[in-house]
Amino acid sequence: MNEVLIPLWAQAVVGALVIIGALITLLGSLGLVRLKSYFERVHSPSIIATLGCWCIMHATVLFFSVMEQRLALHALLIAVFISVTVPITTIFLMRAALFRARRTGQNVPPAVSRVVSSDPADNDGNRY
Numbered sequence: 001m002n003e004v005l006i007p008l009w010a011q012a013v014v015g016a017l018v019i020i021g022a023l024i025t026l027l028g029s030l031g032l033v034r035l036k037s038y039f040e041r042v043h044s045p046s047i048i049a050t051l052g053c054w055c056i057m058h059a060t061v062l063f064f065s066v067m068e069q070r071l072a073l074h075a076l077l078i079a080v081f082i083s084v085t086v087p088i089t090t091i092f093l094m095r096a097a098l099f100r101a102r103r104t105g106q107n108v109p110p111a112v113s114r115v116v117s118s119d120p121a122d123n124d125g126n127r128y
Contacts (some may be wrong), residue, residue: 009067014059021055024048039108046062046090053082 006014009097013051020052028048057079 006063010062014063017055017059017062019053021059024055025052028052039094042090042094042097046086050083050086053079081123 025048028045030049031044032041035044057075060075061072064075098108
């Protein structure tokens with residue numbers, strides 16, 4: 001196999017992007033551990049994981065583009081997939097948690113929907 005030497009500037013940029021992405025992701029993990037309620041904890045890893053993923057994706061694209069001497073965009077697909085799925089998953093998890101909290105009578109904001117009642121005592125099965 002041929003060894004391809006990567007220029008020093010590319011090594012430095014790739015290394016910096018990977019370290020920045022890893023530190024951002026670590027920061028999101030610390031937010032997950034430190035915050036008290038589920039509603040506070042859900043934001044930290046979802047937002048931060050996407051940002052850390054994009055930093056690492058840029059490092060991957062740069063590394064493989066310089067190494068193969070052509071534009072390598074395969075890592076972009078992974079980052080786009082994560083950027084699309086993480087917010088959607090977070091929204092669904094938050095809605096499920098709010099629904100459960102309302103049904104158990106916890107102190108959460110009232111529902112603005114006409115489909116779901118905010119009152120936990122209103123469990124008669126009527127949705128409208």
